[in-house]
Amino acid sequence: MFERFTKDARDVVRGAVEHAERSGAQSVEAEHMLLALLDREASRGSFALAALGLAERRETVRAAVVEARRRAGLSRAEADALAGLGIDVSEIVARIEEVHGVGAMSGDRKDKAWWSGRRPFGRTAKEVLEKALRIAVSRRDRHIGDEHILLALTARPGVPAEVLADHAVTYEALVRVLYGGGEAKAG
Numbered sequence: 001m002f003e004r005f006t007k008d009a010r011d012v013v014r015g016a017v018e019h020a021e022r023s024g025a026q027s028v029e030a031e032h033m034l035l036a037l038l039d040r041e042a043s044r045g046s047f048a049l050a051a052l053g054l055a056e057r058r059e060t061v062r063a064a065v066v067e068a069r070r071r072a073g074l075s076r077a078e079a080d081a082l083a084g085l086g087i088d089v090s091e092i093v094a095r096i097e098e099v100h101g102v103g104a105m106s107g108d109r110k111d112k113a114w115w116s117g118r119r120p121f122g123r124t125a126k127e128v129l130e131k132a133l134r135i136a137v138s139r140r141d142r143h144i145g146d147e148h149i150l151l152a153l154t155a156r157p158g159v160p161a162e163v164l165a166d167h168a169v170t171y172e173a174l175v176r177v178l179y180g181g182g183e184a185k186a187g
Contacts (some may be wrong), residue, residue, distance in 0.1 A: 004133070008043040008146040012036045013129075020119045023069075027122035031065050031073070034153055034160040037146060038062060044178065045146035051177045052169050061163055068159040075162045128152045128160075139179070147178050 002010070015036030020028040038058045040046040049055060071079060079090075121129070131152035136144045153160040154171040164170070 004136070004142075004144050006143050006145045008040065008045065009132075009144050009149055011043075012040065012045070012146045012149050015039055016125065017119060025119065027120050028125045029073070029122045030124035030128045030153060030156075030158055030160050031069060033125060033128055033149060034163070035062060035065060037150055037153070040146060043146045045150040048147060048150060048174050048177045049169065052167075052173055054167055054169055057167055061167055064163040064166065065159065068163065073159060075157070075159050077162065124158060127156055131156055147174075150174060151178075 002013075005013070012033060013036075016028050016032035019025075019032040019035045023032075025032065037045050037049070038061060046055075049058075054061065068075065074082075082088075128149060129152070132144050132148040135151050135155065136142075136148045141148070151171060151174055154164055154169065154174060155161070
């Protein structure tokens with residue numbers, strides 16, 4: 001599949017690996033792909049984000065992703081569902097961080113010396129890459145670009161889609177910017 005990736009898409013994947021390594025994450029996840037996309041300049045994905053007004057708000061997106069990782073990757077919707085069952089995720093996070101330190105629930109390891117080799121791609125990152133391929137094929141695009149990865153992040157439920165939607169970046173809005181309004185089906 002990676003032979004069909006454009007240079008920009010490959011750079012996003014490499015950037016996601018770097019974000020995972022810097023944070024000490026045990027695997028590369030969808031959130032790392034979003035962070036890598038935010039780092040991009042002069043690509044179709046970065047153009048689309050800028051056109052939707054995200055260029056000036058990248059840091060708030062980064063902060064929202066970090067906050068979700070502190071909640072063990074739970075989206076706000078998932079935390080709200082647990083609250084409906086009487087489980088206060090914020091209280092749980094606060095208590096765990098009180099004992100084990102800030103970010104203890106993120107799954108990131110601060111003792112990076114334990115790791116030898118490359119980080120594997122986690123379930124969410126694999127799903128995004130598969131979705132990017134399906135979106136490119138459904139649009140009859142010959143290559144998979146960073147814009148397809150961005151579309152895939154908005155098309156599947158989870159923290160990246162929620163954070164982007166909170167900043168008015170949705171699948172439909174991206175399709176309008178990238179393709180001039182064409183079909184907005186998530187593939």
